[in-house]
Amino acid sequence: MDVYEALYTTRMMRRLRPDPIPLDTQARILDAAVRAPNGGNTQRWHFVAVDDPELKGELAQLFRQARAVEYEKFSTGTGPMATPAPGVDPAAHAETMRRIKGSGNYLADHFEEIPLLLFVFAIDDLGGANIYPAIWSALLAARAEGVGGVMTMVLRNFEDTVNEMLGVPVEEGWKMSAMLALGYPRGKWGVAANRRPVQEVSSRNHWDSPFGVEVPEPLWPPQQDVPAGLSAVG
Numbered sequence: 001m002d003v004y005e006a007l008y009t010t011r012m013m014r015r016l017r018p019d020p021i022p023l024d025t026q027a028r029i030l031d032a033a034v035r036a037p038n039g040g041n042t043q044r045w046h047f048v049a050v051d052d053p054e055l056k057g058e059l060a061q062l063f064r065q066a067r068a069v070e071y072e073k074f075s076t077g078t079g080p081m082a083t084p085a086p087g088v089d090p091a092a093h094a095e096t097m098r099r100i101k102g103s104g105n106y107l108a109d110h111f112e113e114i115p116l117l118l119f120v121f122a123i124d125d126l127g128g129a130n131i132y133p134a135i136w137s138a139l140l141a142a143r144a145e146g147v148g149g150v151m152t153m154v155l156r157n158f159e160d161t162v163n164e165m166l167g168v169p170v171e172e173g174w175k176m177s178a179m180l181a182l183g184y185p186r187g188k189w190g191v192a193a194n195r196r197p198v199q200e201v202s203s204r205n206h207w208d209s210p211f212g213v214e215v216p217e218p219l220w221p222p223q224q225d226v227p228a229g230l231s232a233v234g
């Protein structure tokens with residue numbers, strides 16, 4: 001798959017089929033992930049793949065509780081999802097959150113069906129900087145394999161319980177960074193078009209100076225009528 005196609009179409013997929021992901025596919029996903037950049041090449045990361053139905057069942061209960069905690073934070077205006085970017089219409093943000101919640105409800109209600117949970121742990125992840133390249137590589141490699149998924153953080157609300165369930169050696173400094181829910185998607189892949197365009201989020205030489213080019217539409221897939229001064233990617 002073309003790298004741009006993967007970059008543009010690796011959406012978060014929450015409606016997943018229960019079909020198992022073959023072990024060799026899982027190996028390709030993780031083998032791509034461990035090529036990711038990391039500070040000092042210390043590779044202080046560990047991935048716990050969970051596919052045991054009983055364990056998944058216990059994690060499903062915990063996930064639903066953790067989600068309730070997260071949305072409680074959201075409803076009281078706290079937590080990472082509550083605040084839109086400066087200048088963004090709060091009503092538009094509320095609508096985005098409504099849609100994410102709807103799709104998240106499906107994931108939570110069908111959690112037991114998710115074929116593979118991938119828990120990602122790191123030591124001293126530098127606020128996530130040291131582990132998110134590997135997580136994103138895993139999701140991109142999964143995309144190349146036709147496997148979709150979503151990165152979730154909500155189980156960090158019950159991190160001690162998760163550590164205990166998975167036997168994490170916390171005394172060595174391991175902390176859960178994220179959990180990826182992975183599976184073959186029920187829906188279709190599409191371009192992540194619901195993003196603010198480049199010119200709204202970029203500038204040149206000074207915060208207040210224009211970036212210098214307008215990108216009204218995603219540049220992938222390549223189109224004939226790309227605005228003057230731009231080339232489509234891919």
Ligand SMILES: Cc1cc2nc3c(=O)[nH]c(=O)nc-3n(C[C@H](O)[C@H](O)[C@H](O)COP(=O)(O)O)c2cc1C
Pocket residue numbers: 010011012013014100104150151152153154192194
């Ligand atoms: C740090 C981080 C945490 C996220 N946590 C969750 C989560 O707990 N549950 C969830 O359903 N999606 C989660 N997401 C996915 C975002 O909701 C998603 O990327 C965003 O809504 C844009 O959707 P799209 O990537 O499908 O275009 C998370 C993404 C990131 C980067």
